[in-house]
Amino acid sequence: MSTILVTGASGQIGSELVRELQQRVGISSVISTDIKPLPLENGTIFKKLDVLDRRKFEELVREYHVEEIYHLAAILSAAAEKNPILAWNINMTGTLNVLDVARVCGVSKVFIPSSIAAFGPSTPLDHTPQTTIQRPNAIYGITKVAGELLGDYYVEKMGVDCRGVRYPGIISYLTPPGGGTTDYAIDMFVSALRKEPYTCYLSPDTSLDMMYMPDALRACIQLMDADSTSLLHHNAFNVTAFQLTPARLAAAIQEYIPSFVCAFESDPVRQAIADSWPNSMDDQAARTEWGWEPRFDLDSMVQDMLQQLPAHLSLF
């Protein structure tokens, strides 16, 4: 069985990916790392690791004979605008450390996610193609484009099998997201279930691609399992499940919780970021090359969130 190391294991995606990987390869074969401790359950192996600490990173990879790395540690879009230098360091130097440690240690596969943030205002925002103009104007997106190119560079020039998808906003109920522009979707569920009104920081008609966590995990694992000979791309596959606006989500929640009240008051920073991201991505390359297909649409996601989130509400 291969040993897998996950960075950012305490975060929104990392914490759920760790559970999924543990089920696949066994608890003792997954090394969770983060600067923030993970609630330790069922023998989970946790190591405190700052992705900027290359020496410690390399020591861990050698000590555990790591064969795959899933690199989830990142500063998200809204948080990155507040501290661009930190975002550059974590998102760029962290990614470079992952790729280069993978190279020197002979790690067989690396997953590094990109994001819809890798696009910008001059990108065609409807049916955004796999290959198109990428000139993002927020620091998170700038690091994501550079990370995509760095991943390709390590594939082509260094022989590291690095793979990745461009994640849309991810909706989930186990671990709160932190510092993203798409976080409003989760905040809305939390307020509705707490019977509190919610004021959304994006305008009601702001369209963004979104995905439910089970699909986000499947996308990652399916791409990592794909036969490399079927891959024309390696990094930065567009993947999406449905398009959401704050108004559409509020209405979908109100079908189940009619008393839910949602107001709208745009925050200029997050609104500008959201306006520069695609309304809807074309994910045909992922569908053709490795069989990507989402299972959750807006309605099934809303139903499942409203069933699952109440048990975890105290964490939000």
Ligand code: AKB
């Ligand atoms: C964010 O909003 O920053 C993230 C993302 C789309 O990458 N959820």
